[in-house]
Amino acid sequence: MKGSHENTSRPxxxxxxxxxPQLTSVLSFGHRLSGLFLSLGAVLLxxxxxxxVTEAPAFSHLNAWLGSxxxxxxxxxxxxxxxxxxxxxxxxxxxxAVIGFELKTVYLTGWIVVFTSIxxxxxxxxxxxxxxx
Amino acid sequence: xxxxxxRVAISRARGLGSAKTGAGQWxxxxxxxxxxxxxxxxxxxxxxxxxxxxREAVVEWLAMxxxxxxxxxxxxxxxxxxxxxxxxxxxxxxxxDGVRFAAVAVIQLGCMALGVTGVVAMVLALIA
Numbered sequence: 001m002k003g004s005h006e007n008t009s010r011p012x013x014x015x016x017x018x019x020x021p022q023l024t025s026v027l028s029f030g031h032r033l034s035g036l037f038l039s040l041g042a043v044l045l046x047x048x049x050x051x052x053v054t055e056a057p058a059f060s061h062l063n064a065w066l067g068s069x070x071x072x073x074x075x076x077x078x079x080x081x082x083x084x085x086x087x088x089x090x091x092x093x094x095x096x097a098v099i100g101f102e103l104k105t106v107y108l109t110g111w112i113v114v115f116t117s118i119x120x121x122x123x124x125x126x127x128x129x130x131x132x133x
Numbered sequence: 134x135x136x137x138x139x140r141v142a143i144s145r146a147r148g149l150g151s152a153k154t155g156a157g158q159w160x161x162x163x164x165x166x167x168x169x170x171x172x173x174x175x176x177x178x179x180x181x182x183x184x185x186x187x188r189e190a191v192v193e194w195l196a197m198x199x200x201x202x203x204x205x206x207x208x209x210x211x212x213x214x215x216x217x218x219x220x221x222x223x224x225x226x227x228x229x230d231g232v233r234f235a236a237v238a239v240i241q242l243g244c245m246a247l248g249v250t251g252v253v254a255m256v257l258a259l260i261a
Contacts (some may be wrong), residue, residue, distance in 0.1 A: 035156045046251040049204075052191045053258045054147040059188050079177075086173060096163060111163055116212050124177065 023110045031088050034081035041078045079124055083117035158217055167212040172207040195258035204253045212248035216240055 019025065051059035065071045091109050094100050100109055183194045194200050219240045227233040 032218075032222060036222065039215045039219060040169070043216055043247060044246050046208070046254070048259075049195070049251055050254040052188055053195065053254045055188075063188075081223070082173065086170065090170065092171075093163065093166060124181070128181045128184075131181060 023114075025105055026114065027088060027110050031085060031092070033086040034088075037081050038078065038085055041082070063065065076121070076125065080121045083120040083124075084113065087113040087117045087120075134246040158220070162217045162221075165210045165217070168206070168210040170212060172203060172210060175203055176207055182190065192258060192261065194256065196261060198259065201255045201259045205252050208248055208251040208255070210253075216244035219244075 028088055048059075048062060050056075051062055066075060091100070096111075100106065179194070179200065183190050195204065219236050223233055223236040223240060227236055
């Protein structure tokens with residue numbers, strides 16, 4: 001059997017380096033990437049809760065860092081990743097129920113996910129800055 | 134699999150049926166996802182409402198069962214969801230058995246440790 005597959009014309013999985021990006025593949029990869037990034041945010045959430053509860057001076061340090069430019073930038077990207085993963089996750093749940101598999105629908109819901117997650121991120125930050133600032 | 138032949142010997146497979154338990158991780162990924170939709174929206178809205186008040190406001194908020202209980206549920210569902218998601222990524226991209234085994238073990242132990250730490254913090258907030 002060795003080597004015999006080289007002569008067959010079976011469909012092969014796309015090779016990432018020569019694969020033209022499409023909305024479908026970009027969102028699929030983005031779902032994993034945002035999930036990985038959000039995992040780091042979950043670690044921060046636990047640290048933040050623990051620091052708040054244990055009266056550690058770490059809480060003021062952590063909050064000061066989160067208020068810095070780097071901290072705010074990270075929080076902004078985390079918010080975007082969160083809303084994207086949330087919206088695209090709901091899209092995945094509909095697919096699991098075998099709803100929305102038409103190619104037209106897949107692209108439509110894909111763009112809805114993109115614009116909804118951006119819109120919710122901007123709304124959240126407008127609300128947060130208005131409450132705090 | 135040690136063989137180059139990917140085909141299943143149908144004589145061996147016939148009549149055995151499915152393994153029945155194989156979809157467990159897939160299903161829990163979805164169950165935790167559904168639970169996380171309201172919990173994440175609630176926690177984000179609450180954090181925005183409370184975070185401007187400093188540490189006292191955060192602790193006072195977390196001391197209420199109405200805040201601590203959903204936060205505990207969030208932590209459990211979140212780290213369960215993270216463990217399942219990271220395991221899928223590890224299983225897809227790490228091809229060496231030893232490396233993959235180590236990565237999955239680190240993911241499982243790490244998520245359990247972080248989830249328990251978060252829940253303990255919430256219990257401390259409740260009894261404080």
